Amino acid sequence: MSVIDKPTEAGTRIIDKAQYAMAAFIGVVGAYILYDATTLEDGFADQPVQPYAFPYAVGAVLLGLAVLLAIATARGDVPQAEEGEDVDLTQPSDWATVAKLVAVFAVNIALIDWLGWAITGAILFVGTAWVLGSRTLIRDVGVGVALSVGTWYGFYSGLGLAIPAGVLDGIL
Numbered sequence: 001m002s003v004i005d006k007p008t009e010a011g012t013r014i015i016d017k018a019q020y021a022m023a024a025f026i027g028v029v030g031a032y033i034l035y036d037a038t039t040l041e042d043g044f045a046d047q048p049v050q051p052y053a054f055p056y057a058v059g060a061v062l063l064g065l066a067v068l069l070a071i072a073t074a075r076g077d078v079p080q081a082e083e084g085e086d087v088d089l090t091q092p093s094d095w096a097t098v099a100k101l102v103a104v105f106a107v108n109i110a111l112i113d114w115l116g117w118a119i120t121g122a123i124l125f126v127g128t129a130w131v132l133g134s135r136t137l138i139r140d141v142g143v144g145v146a147l148s149v150g151t152w153y154g155f156y157s158g159l160g161l162a163i164p165a166g167v168l169d170g171i172l
Helices: 016-036 053-074 095-115 117-131 138-156
Strands: none
Touching: 016 053, 095 117, 117 138
């Protein structure tokens, strides 16, 4: 039994407001997705399942999950901490690491149009790995380049979506 689920001296339960807030948030998102799906136009007339069927399914599932979470919360179910959790909640947050990650991401955003994704994606991977404690620069650069060039080709060739090539335009 968790702290939230323990009865008080008077025999009443503490209400887990966070779970109800999560249920409400999921419900609002699901309702908005359903509303937004009504504004979509018909896609391909010769297809039995239209493209707008997917948002209707996602919105309905989210509404169903919101209702199920609210019912479970009303019944007294509370989330339990994972037994293998390795986070020490007694320690303060490491805001320096968060700031460094934000800086790496900001550098990526600032340079992506000029250098392109293949380069800035590798910088993003290497910078993030370094901030999180990796000290194997050669391996990180190799993995970062492979992932960024691979995703660039995946988007460009596989999906037909042009993402910035930057200074490598014409080379990739």
